[in-house]
Amino acid sequence: AQSVTQLDSHVSVSEGTPVLLRCNYSSSYSPSLFWYVQHPNKGLQLLLKYTSAATLVKGINGFEAEFKKSETSFHLTKPSAHMSDAAEYFCVVSDKPPNDYKLSFGAGTTVTVRA
Amino acid sequence: NAGVTQTPKFRVLKTGQSMTLLCAQDMNHEYMYWYRQDPGMGLRLIHYSVGEGTTAKGEVPDGYNVSRLKKQNFLLGLESAAPSQTSVYFCASRHLLSYSGANVLTFGAGSRLTVL
Numbered sequence: 001a002q003s004v005t006q007l008d009s010h011v012s013v014s015e016g017t018p019v020l021l022r023c024n025y026s027s028s029y030s031p032s033l034f035w036y037v038q039h040p041n042k043g044l045q046l047l048l049k050y051t052s053a054a055t056l057v058k059g060i061n062g063f064e065a066e067f068k069k070s071e072t073s074f075h076l077t078k079p080s081a082h083m084s085d086a087a088e089y090f091c092v093v094s095d096k097p098p099n100d101y102k103l104s105f106g107a108g109t110t111v112t113v114r115a
Numbered sequence: 116n117a118g119v120t121q122t123p124k125f126r127v128l129k130t131g132q133s134m135t136l137l138c139a140q141d142m143n144h145e146y147m148y149w150y151r152q153d154p155g156m157g158l159r160l161i162h163y164s165v166g167e168g169t170t171a172k173g174e175v176p177d178g179y180n181v182s183r184l185k186k187q188n189f190l191l192g193l194e195s196a197a198p199s200q201t202s203v204y205f206c207a208s209r210h211l212l213s214y215s216g217a218n219v220l221t222f223g224a225g226s227r228l229t230v231l
Contacts (some may be wrong), residue, residue, distance in 0.1 A: 002209070009155065021203070032204035034217065034219070040226075041225070042225075043119075043205060043223050043224045043225055044158075044205070045222070045223040046219050046220075049219065080172070089184060090157060090158070094218060099171075100218055101146050101148075101165065101209065101218070102163075103160075105150075105157035105159075106157055106160040107155055107156060107157045108155070108157050
C-alpha cells in the first residue's frame with residue numbers, strides 16, 4: 001500500500017526567506033503525488049500535482065515541487081515566503097489505477113511565517 | 116459558485132445523540148468522500164462513494180453510516196455520537212476519469228463537530 005511521511009510537523013520561516021517542506025513517499029509503482037494547502041478554518045486547496053510527466057512541478061502562489069524517484073521524495077519549496085503562506089500543508093499519494101480514487105494523506109506540516 | 120457545500124458548519128452534540136452531515140456538490144462529480152481531520156493525523160477516510168446508490172468503507176468507518184441516494188448529495192450519519200467522534204469533517208468530490216486534472220479532489224469548507 002502507498003503512504004507518505006511528512007518529515008516536519010512544524011516549519012517556521014521569516015518573511016522573504018525560502019520555504020522547504022519535506023515529503024517522502026512509499027509506493028510499489030509510479031505514483032501520483034499532490035500537495036494541498038489548508039488555511040485556517042478553510043477546506044483543502046490543491047497546490048500542485050505530479051503524474052509522471054515533468055519531475056519539476058510548478059503550482060500556484062509560487063510553489064514548486066520536485067519528484068525524485070531515487071530518493072522517494074516530493075519536497076515542496078518556495079523561494080520567498082509571504083505572510084499569506086501561513087497554513088497547513090499536506091502531501092498526498094494516490095493508489096494506482098483503477099483505484100486512484102483512494103488517497104493517503106500525510107500528517108501535515110504547519111507553516112508559520114514571521115514578519 | 117460551483118463547489119462542495121457542507122452543512123452544518125458547526126454542531127455540538129451530547130453523547131448518544133444522532134445527527135447527519137450533508138454534503139452537496141454541483142460539479143456532476145461521480146466520486147464523493149467523507150474524511151475526518153484530527154490534530155497530527157492528517158485526513159482519514161471514513162466512507163466513500165463511486166456513484167449514485169453505492170457506498171464503501173474507508174479507513175475509519177466504525178460509528179458512521181452514509182448514503183448517496185442522489186448523485187449530488189452524500190450524507191454522513193452518526194447514530195449514537197461518542198466523544199471520540201469530536202473532529203472536523205471534510206467532504207470532497209472528484210470526476211470519474213483519471214485524465215490530467217481529473218483526479219484532483221475538491222473539498223468543502225468543513226464541519227466542526229463536538230461531542231460532549
